[in-house]
Structure formats: C-alpha cells, structure tokens
Amino acid sequence: MxxxxxxxxxxxxxxxxxxxxxxxxxxxxxxxxxxxxxxxxxxxxxTGVITRRVALADPAKLGFGLTVFVGIEAPDHSAEWREAFLAAVESIPEIMESWRMAGEMDYLLRVAVPDMAAYDGLYKRLTDAVAIKNVTSHFAMERMKFTTAYPVDVKNR
Structure with a gap:
C-alpha cells in the first residue's frame, strides 16, 4: 500500500x-x-493510486434503464470453472462489475441493460457460456446514492 x-x-x-x-x-x-x-x-x-480518468454517464440517458444485481453460485470452485466464468463475464459488455464474494453467493455482478427482455438475453448468454449452480437476480428500482469517489481523509492528521 x-x-x-x-x-x-x-x-x-x-x-x-x-x-x-x-x-x-x-x-x-x-x-x-x-x-x-x-x-x-x-x-x-x-504508482497505481490513480488508475484511470474517465467520464461518468447517466445510464438511463444512454438507454440502460434497468440495473440488475446478479448473485451467482458456482457449481464447483476449480480453476477451470473460474477461468471459464471470467471469460464469459468479460465477453458480455452489459456486465459492468463482477465481484468474487464470501458468504452465500460466490459472485456478484452489476448488470446494466435497457429492459427485462435484454436481461433475459444476457441471462441466456451467460448460462449458455458456463455452468452455473444458481442465479439470483435483484432488480434495482431506484438509485438512492451513487459515487465513485472514495472518502479520502483530506484533513491534517
């Protein structure tokens, strides 16, 4: 660090x-x-403290009105499955974030799609690409808080 x-x-x-x-x-x-x-x-x-400088866009104004948080339970935890899952996730641009988790779910995805039909298509592409034990989808109704800025302490210590 x-x-x-x-x-x-x-x-x-x-x-x-x-x-x-x-x-x-x-x-x-x-x-x-x-x-x-x-x-x-x-x-x-x-040194990698600043990794990129990007523009943030309003997903709804770009036609991505539906945000879905997708919990994935892996059928096994082998290196082969993880590599296949990562390849599948990287091949689907609507998957905005992917996290390996501890707890009830193995992976958590944040997905941005235009509507439910688009999510259904994404679901099919993902489950066709790699075996998954369980998928749990949570549909966001309202984004109440959003920031990309970490709460960096800017006071003298």
Whole structure:
C-alpha cells in the first residue's frame, strides 16, 4: 500500500470529484504550484493510486434503464470453472462489475441493460457460456446514492 501524505490525498480527492478541472485549480486546492502538483499526479498514476480518468454517464440517458444485481453460485470452485466464468463475464459488455464474494453467493455482478427482455438475453448468454449452480437476480428500482469517489481523509492528521 502506498502511503499518501495530506497533499496527495487532497489531489486525489480533487481528481475523484472532477478529473477535468484545470491543474491550476487542483494545485491551488492542494497548496502547491502547478509543476509540483503535476509531478505528484504523474507519480500517483505511475504508482497505481490513480488508475484511470474517465467520464461518468447517466445510464438511463444512454438507454440502460434497468440495473440488475446478479448473485451467482458456482457449481464447483476449480480453476477451470473460474477461468471459464471470467471469460464469459468479460465477453458480455452489459456486465459492468463482477465481484468474487464470501458468504452465500460466490459472485456478484452489476448488470446494466435497457429492459427485462435484454436481461433475459444476457441471462441466456451467460448460462449458455458456463455452468452455473444458481442465479439470483435483484432488480434495482431506484438509485438512492451513487459515487465513485472514495472518502479520502483530506484533513491534517
């Protein structure tokens, strides 16, 4: 784990809030001039603290009005099954996230599709691609909170 000082944490917090803001603004908020701020951003990217800078989009405005959380129970836990499952998940772009879990379900997927018919098609593609013991689907009715920004401590410790 990379230890971040207060200035690094401020820079990361600013970038998580809005990665398009000018370097001058980020530098000002971190208490630096532009060149040292830019060098720190470069180091944060090189060390993998900052993994990507992306635009966030409204799924409904892109035609993805249905979010489904899908619990998967694996029929076995072999390396072969995991590799086949990963290949299937990676081949389906509507699967936005995939997590290996501890507890009742083995995997949790976050899926974005236009509607129920599209989800049914995705379900069939996934279950045709790899053997699955059990699939449990939970349909989101309303997104009440959403953020991609981690609660980075930006206070001096």
């Amino acid at each position: 990379t230890a971040l000082d207060l200035i690094d944490r401020k820079i990361v917090a600013e970038l998580m809030e809005d990665a398009t803001q000018p370097i001058a603004r980020i530098a000002d908020r971190a208490g630096l001039s532009q060149t040292p701020a830019w060098k720190r951003i470069q180091k944060l990217e090189t």
